[in-house]
Amino acid sequence: MTTELPVRFIHAPDLGRPAGYSHAAEVRGGRTVYISGQIALDNHGNVVGADDFEAQARQVFRNLGHVLAAAGLDFGAVVKLTIFLTDMQDIAAFRRVRDEFVNTAAPPASSAVQVAGLVRPELWVEVEAIAVGP
Template sequence: MTSEGPVVRLVQVPALGRAPGYSHVAEVRGGRTVYVSGQIAVDAQGRVVGEGDFRAQARQVFENLRVALAAVGLTFDAVVKLTFFLTDFAHLAAMREVRDEFVNTAAPPASSAVQVSRLVHEALLIEVEAVAAAP
């Protein structure tokens, strides 16, 4: 922290592709809180991965979260909050199964799930944003 408040570093992660109008990661120093923008099932070239396959999309989303966290030196162990946006709650159980491949299930992060009518691309079924904290 400075006398004027926290220092914020906004990070564009090349491995996640070009971000139109937002940063992939916002790191707040002096408390080390990191906000990861909602990740969707796209590769580094911006192509949708797993069209029509919820599990494939969920895995791509969590891989994108992993890459974003690594860009600021963190892992899923630092994640304190996940927010899930699903186009259909019928996928909730599958989402939890995929999530459990990435997070510490003994001490899972806080989370929220919201059903939405549509995401930024009509082929997308899931979006996840994260908040992480580190000492």
């Protein structure tokens, strides 16, 4: 399912072309869904990928996918991601996983920050999202 969005992704011509994200996303009507930060827990509350960053990131995106589906949307509806990493050295691995899920031709606006820790010490990544649907 590809979601038709009332969104225009913007790249400022006076800035360098961003790698894997858009400078901005303009919403022109539609409904907005704010998705709480998702972490690498399965539906039983168990950590997925306790020793594997990419496994954790994939579980985070699977969890985001479940929330999007519950809202009647898919990853094509995502206009903004906020990424929390406990180690910014994991950003390249994060991007590899992210690109398996989001539209790389029109990627969402994004912010990434390094944090001292997440809700559980064995977790390394959390992602929240904003999606727009018809």
